[in-house]
Every structure is written in C-alpha cells, then in structure tokens.
Amino acid sequence: MKIAIVTGASSGMGAEFVKCLDREDCGELWLIARRRERLEQIAAGCKTPVRIMPLDLLDESSFDSISKELEAAGAEVAWLINSAGFGEFGEIGIQPIETQTRMIDLNVKATVIMCNVVFPYLERGSHIVNLGSGSVFNPLPYFNIYSSTKAFILQYSRALYYELKDRGVCVSVFCPGWVRTEFFSHTRDNVRRSPKSYKPMTEADEVVAYCMKKAKKNKQFIVHGWFTKTQHLLSKLLPRRALIKIWLGMLTDKES
Ligand SMILES: NC(=O)c1ccc[n+]([C@@H]2O[C@H](COP(=O)([O-])OP(=O)(O)OC[C@H]3O[C@@H](n4cnc5c(N)ncnc54)[C@H](OP(=O)(O)O)[C@@H]3O)[C@@H](O)[C@H]2O)c1
Structure with missing residues (x-):
C-alpha cells in the first residue's frame, strides 16, 4: 500500500498538502501534529483513509511510534511532507534559549529524523518535500x-536529493515567501524588531498547489512567487552587506 505522511498536518500549508494528496493515488494518509481535534476535522474532509497521529515531534519517543507503525504497516511511503515548523523573530539576550532550541529541534532535527525514519520505506517514484522558506x-x-x-x-535537502536520486526518490525543498497561516500567531512573542509589513502575503492553497505541481515534476528547488524569486536572484547579485542593509531597512522597532 502506498501512503503519504504529512507532518504539521493540522493547519496552514500542511493541511493544504493533505487536501492535494487526497487527490493522489494513496492507500492511506498519515497526519501528524499535536492537536488531535484539528487532525480529526481535516480527516473528515478526506476521501482517502486517514491515520491520525497526534504526536509532539519535540518528543523523541514520537519517532519510535512512527517507526513502529511503519514497520507494522509495511507500507511504501510515496510522499513525506515535512511541514511541521515554527518561527519567531528575536535576538540573543532577549529571545529565550528554550525558544531558540525548540525551533532548531522542530525545524531541523525533526525533519532530519523523519527523513531517516521513512528511508527504508521509500521506493522508486517516492517524494520527500521539506519546507524551507524565503528566508x-x-x-x-x-x-x-x-x-x-x-x-x-x-542545504540538507539539496544534498539528500543527490543521495536518493539513483534510487528514483525525489527530494524537494520548498521556499515560499509569507503565507497566510497560523505561523504568525506566535511569530513576534519575544522581539523588539520585526518587519514593518508582511507583504506580499500569499494564500496557502495557492502556494501548496504550486509546490505539488513542481514536486511531481521532480524539481529539487521550488521557489514560489515573484518576491521570493527576486530575493533569490538578488542574493546572487548583491554583496551580503547590501542585502543585510535592505533587510534591516524592512524592520521596525516594536515600540515605534
Ligand atoms: N507561513 C509562512 O509565511 C511560511 C513561509 C515559509 C515557510 N514556512 C514554513 O512552512 C511550514 C508550515 O508552516 P505554516 O505556515 O503552515 O504554519 P502553521 O499553520 O503554524 O503550521 C505549523 C504546523 O506545525 C505543527 N507543529 C508545531 N509544533 C509541532 C510539534 N512540536 N510537533 C508536531 N507538530 C507541530 C502545527 O500543529 P500542532 O500545533 O497541532 O502541533 C501545525 O500543523 C513551517 O515549517 C514553516 O516554518 C511558513
């Protein structure tokens, strides 16, 4: 049986990936996030059978549970979407160390562990999509x-693309700009400086449909939107000092 696994499936882009994968030829969708009720709501809208896995990916025992379920199912992982993640503005001395390490553990460590956990179950034609960012x-x-x-x-995804290419597995890294999701509900908790505006802001359904279209064509590096594409281009053309100056000019003090 072919399955698709989506982390961060309870909201935002993860939930949109679930909708797209529901239209693919999968025997089951495995949805991972902490909020069970949200996963149940999303599962109710799917026509593909869904396995709900309310897990905290900051808890290492969660990966053992996923491994055990994979072993028991003996399934082929046709899609792994690593969408669980969060981001906060902040600076050293103000942003709690715990917030910093949670970001590292969820965005980096959990993504790397998930790739390793599904590795034995990948077949020719399987896809891994890791959520990068325009940042x-x-x-x-x-x-x-x-x-x-x-x-x-x-960097990890681009290197992994070549490690898995000969096995017929495509690893894509997806870099959208600002996307309207719950991401922004905790972005500015511990910060003095943050962007004056989050424009252009795009919609999750639009960016995820774009990503799926490109991933199905085995694109390894997927950038969405003119703004992010321009950022990428400028990063190749301008010196780093100039790029950082432009970025700092886009920020404002919280008090002002
Ligand atoms: N929105 C943007 O502007 C933007 C732009 C570029 C990239 N991204 C990236 O895109 C990905 C998806 O973000 P989003 O915008 O869709 O944000 P979102 O709506 O906040 O979704 C984040 C997802 O991660 C899950 N999650 C958070 N902590 C978790 C944990 N400890 N264990 C398991 N799951 C956890 C959340 O579910 P629970 O709370 O139920 O656990 C939720 O389903 C993230 O990696 C983000 O960094 C976002």
Missing part, C-alpha cells in the same frame, strides 16, 4: 535562528 538566502538578523534552521533545510 534562506541570506543571514537575517532578528530572524536569525529561524532563517538559519531553514538554511540548514535548504
């Missing part, structure tokens, strides 16, 4: 930890 192209003061976690995901 990966340059160092971003005051969004440092988040953008650094996503820069890791960019």
Whole structure:
C-alpha cells in the first residue's frame, strides 16, 4: 500500500498538502501534529483513509511510534511532507534559549529524523518535500535562528536529493515567501524588531498547489512567487552587506 505522511498536518500549508494528496493515488494518509481535534476535522474532509497521529515531534519517543507503525504497516511511503515548523523573530539576550532550541529541534532535527525514519520505506517514484522558506538566502538578523534552521533545510535537502536520486526518490525543498497561516500567531512573542509589513502575503492553497505541481515534476528547488524569486536572484547579485542593509531597512522597532 502506498501512503503519504504529512507532518504539521493540522493547519496552514500542511493541511493544504493533505487536501492535494487526497487527490493522489494513496492507500492511506498519515497526519501528524499535536492537536488531535484539528487532525480529526481535516480527516473528515478526506476521501482517502486517514491515520491520525497526534504526536509532539519535540518528543523523541514520537519517532519510535512512527517507526513502529511503519514497520507494522509495511507500507511504501510515496510522499513525506515535512511541514511541521515554527518561527519567531528575536535576538540573543532577549529571545529565550528554550525558544531558540525548540525551533532548531522542530525545524531541523525533526525533519532530519523523519527523513531517516521513512528511508527504508521509500521506493522508486517516492517524494520527500521539506519546507524551507524565503528566508534562506541570506543571514537575517532578528530572524536569525529561524532563517538559519531553514538554511540548514535548504542545504540538507539539496544534498539528500543527490543521495536518493539513483534510487528514483525525489527530494524537494520548498521556499515560499509569507503565507497566510497560523505561523504568525506566535511569530513576534519575544522581539523588539520585526518587519514593518508582511507583504506580499500569499494564500496557502495557492502556494501548496504550486509546490505539488513542481514536486511531481521532480524539481529539487521550488521557489514560489515573484518576491521570493527576486530575493533569490538578488542574493546572487548583491554583496551580503547590501542585502543585510535592505533587510534591516524592512524592520521596525516594536515600540515605534
Ligand atoms: N507561513 C509562512 O509565511 C511560511 C513561509 C515559509 C515557510 N514556512 C514554513 O512552512 C511550514 C508550515 O508552516 P505554516 O505556515 O503552515 O504554519 P502553521 O499553520 O503554524 O503550521 C505549523 C504546523 O506545525 C505543527 N507543529 C508545531 N509544533 C509541532 C510539534 N512540536 N510537533 C508536531 N507538530 C507541530 C502545527 O500543529 P500542532 O500545533 O497541532 O502541533 C501545525 O500543523 C513551517 O515549517 C514553516 O516554518 C511558513
């Protein structure tokens, strides 16, 4: 049986990936996130059979549970979407160390472990999609930890693409700009400086449909939107100092 696994399936882009995968030829969809009720609601809208896995990916025992379920099912993982993640603006000395390490553990460590956990169950034609971000192209003061976690995901995914290519498995890294999701409900908890505006803001259904279209064509690096594509281009053309100056000019003090 072919299955699709989506982490971060309870909201935002993860939930949109579930809708898209529901239209693919999968025997089961496995939805992972902490909020069971949200997963149940999303499952109720699917025509494909769904396995709900209310797990906290900051708890390492969650990966044992997923491994055991995979072993018992003996399933082929046709799709793994690593969408669980969060980001907060902040700076050293103000942003709690615990927030910084949780970002690293969820955005980086959980993604890497999930890739390893599904590895034995990947077949020719399988896909892994890791969520990067438009923040990966340059160092971003005051969004440092988040953008650094996503820069890791960019490099990791691009290298993994070549490690798995000969097995016929495609690894894609998806870099959208700002997307309207619950991501912004906790982005600015511990911060003095953050963007003056989050424009352009795109819709999750639109960006996920775009990503799925490109992933199905085995694209390894998927960037959505003119703004993010321009950021990517400028990161190749301009010196780093100029890029950081532009970024700092886009921020404002919280009090102002
Ligand atoms: N929105 C943007 O502008 C944007 C732009 C570029 C990239 N991204 C990235 O895209 C991905 C999806 O974000 P989104 O915008 O869709 O945000 P979102 O709506 O907040 O979704 C985040 C998902 O991660 C899950 N999650 C959070 N902590 C978890 C944990 N400890 N264990 C398991 N699941 C956990 C959440 O579910 P529960 O709370 O139920 O656990 C939720 O389903 C993230 O990696 C994010 O960094 C977002």
